[in-house]
Amino acid sequence: MSPEQMTPRERRAAISLAGIFATRMLGLFLILPVFALYAEDLEGVTPTLVGVAIGIYGLTQALFQIPFGMLSDRIGRKPVIVAGLLLFAIGSAIAATADTINGVIIGRTLQGSGAVAAAIMALAADLTREEHRPKAMAVIGMTIGVSFLIAMVAGPVLDGWVGVPGIFWLTAVLALAGIAILLIAVPTPADSRVHRDAEAxxxxxxxxxxxxxxxxxxxxxxxxxxxxxxxxxxxxxxxxxxxxxxxxxxxxxxxxxxxxxxxxxxxxxxxxxxxxxxxxxxxxxxxxxxxxxxxxxxxxxxxxxxxxxxxxxxxxxxxxxxxxxxxxxxxxxxxxxxxxxxxxxxxxxxxxxxxxxxxxxxxxxxxxxxxxxxxxxxxxxxxxxxxxxxxxxLASAMVNVGPLDSARAAELEGEICRIDGVEEAYVGVDDGIAYLRIDNDKIDRAELDRFSI
The missing domain is CATH 1.20.1250.20 (MFS general substrate transporter like domains)
Incomplete structure (x- = not known):
């Protein structure tokens, strides 16, 4: 709840993670406006398989994104993100070299299995303080819309220059660029923990x-x-x-x-x-x-x-x-x-x-x-x-209240809920964070700041 600005480290984390997110989403979106036309000349093509090739990344993305996010809690964010981006790059290369529709489906399946969105969000949460985390998430989230807009225009242009195989090669390069951004530009958090506001x-x-x-x-x-x-x-x-x-x-x-x-x-x-x-x-x-x-x-x-x-x-x-x-x-x-x-x-x-x-x-x-x-x-x-x-x-807000036991957490929830403008409160014993739902028009921020350590 501090009025201070994001630190340079927090800004660097938000911008660089948004860059990684953008490279990956751009790679997924670029083929949408051109693939159906390209696929007509692939060996073994049927309309159903064209649709599967376009959408199959969604199946593996849906299956793996939550488990990958949880895995990053155990082994670290960066190893999981690197592994996911490598899978995406390998899938892109397979799709680029395939001359059959089944080959493209295999490549697209691997692209989707590099499901790093949850791990990226968790890393962003590790690297930002609670009061500035929504800003970081908003920066990352905006990349989805921007990537989609760019892809709709750039996809047909790139298809005219390098063809769909060339677009797949570009997506592989973008994934590798994402790894470089991660290793060079993204800070390494001092510790990683589960963030209820950003993770499953x-x-x-x-x-x-x-x-x-x-x-x-x-x-x-x-x-x-x-x-x-x-x-x-x-x-x-x-x-x-x-x-x-x-x-x-x-x-x-x-x-x-x-x-x-x-x-x-x-x-x-x-x-x-x-x-x-x-x-x-x-x-x-x-x-x-x-x-x-x-x-x-x-x-x-x-x-x-x-x-x-x-x-x-x-x-x-x-x-x-x-x-x-x-x-x-x-x-x-x-x-x-x-x-x-x-x-x-x-x-x-x-x-x-x-x-x-x-x-x-x-x-x-x-x-x-x-x-x-x-x-x-x-x-x-x-x-x-x-x-x-x-x-x-109502808006979401978080206050770092520090370590406490379950009895004190329950007591603190009641105290915070008595503040004008606080409509809902949950205090996590495991992370020492108070998760709040507040009315911005009524909230007494000075009173709320008393609970922040």
Missing amino acids: VSQQFRQVLADTQLLRLDFGILVLHLVLTAGFVVLPLALRDAGLVSSDHWQLYLPVMVFAMAGAIPFIVLAEKKRLMKPIVIGGIALLGLSEIGFVFLHDSFWPLAVLMGLFFIAFNLMEALMPSLIAKTAPVQSKGTAMGVYSSSQFFGAFIGGAAGGSLYGQFGPAGVFLFCAILLAAWWLLAITMKQPRY
């Missing part, structure tokens, strides 16, 4: 998985990334069939992505500042669904397709920004890291299901079948969303 805790899974409000959000992010990945099984083909040659696809993606980011920002601000989170989320899901219905009927006409893509990505960017905020507002204060871990795994499972289902449906029913399937799932998500509770517009 095994004892909390039952509570998190039994929370129906959190499960609504987990289902939502699964559907969001299912729809995105299924879309990229067919959108590059639809753009080509509508008359836009593949090397020029960036000329559409660039204005669409800029327009979509600009269009989403006012609604993100309204959702938070005017406390309109639920209606704006419901509206965003509806816009996604209407876009998919439009794709069903207009996917073979260029200008309608371009307009629908703009609307889709406004809604997609909006949901990508608001969903993590909803998780943070909904999860029990002591289980935020676990809730985010399950949420992230759901996101990657959605990417896998979307790729596999999108490919299979495209093979049987064409593009319209894929878009209709997505619209039906979005309708199901919309029905769940309208029944969710209004979120509490």
Whole structure:
């Protein structure tokens, strides 16, 4: 809760870890706008296998990210991150040299198995003080959106220069660059421990998985990334069939992505500042669904397709920004890291299901079948969303209260909860941190600072 700024060491940690995150996410996103076209010439190709190749990284990412994060608690963050980035580089090299669709699937599977996101977040938590940790996490989180925007434009350009094999080689180089950043620029923490705000805790899974409000959000992010990945099984083909040659696809993606980011920002601000989170989320899901219905009927006409893509990505960017905020507002204060871990795994499972289902449906029913399937799932998500509770517009905060026993922790929770503006408190005996949910408009920070050591 200190007003002081992040130290140079904390800033270096946040920026360098964001760089590692960005190199990895860029490597995953670059092939999305180009792979479906490239795969048509691979040996053994079928529409279903194209979809599997696009989405398979999500399966291994979902399976390994939480275990890798827990492993980093035992053997250290940096060894796990290095191993994950090496797996990603090896998978990229295999995909680059493959001339069969099965070879690419093997490579993409290995790419996803280098699941280092949880370990990176844990390392960021090790290297930042509690009061500045949200800033570091925000810097790292922003790299996802920026990487996606760059990849949508750069993917088709790079495809024209070096082809998809060249893109896979580039992703391998980016992974190795991430290792160099880790070893050279990222500080080594004095000690590593479990951070409830940033990591999954095994004892909390039952509570998190039994929370129906959190499960609504987990289902939502699964559907969001299912729809995105299924879309990229067919959108590059639809753009080509509508008359836009593949090397020029960036000329559409660039204005669409800029327009979509600009269009989403006012609604993100309204959702938070005017406390309109639920209606704006419901509206965003509806816009996604209407876009998919439009794709069903207009996917073979260029200008309608371009307009629908703009609307889709406004809604997609909006949901990508608001969903993590909803998780943070909904999860029990002591289980935020676990809730985010399950949420992230759901996101990657959605990417896998979307790729596999999108490919299979495209093979049987064409593009319209894929878009209709997505619209039906979005309708199901919309029905769940309208029944969710209004979120509490509270902020998360942490105070380092130092070592204490369970009796003192329980006593301290009561004392902190009596402070104006503190709505929820949990004091961890194992880490000496008070995890709080506060109302920023009411909080008495001077009173709260009395408990900080």
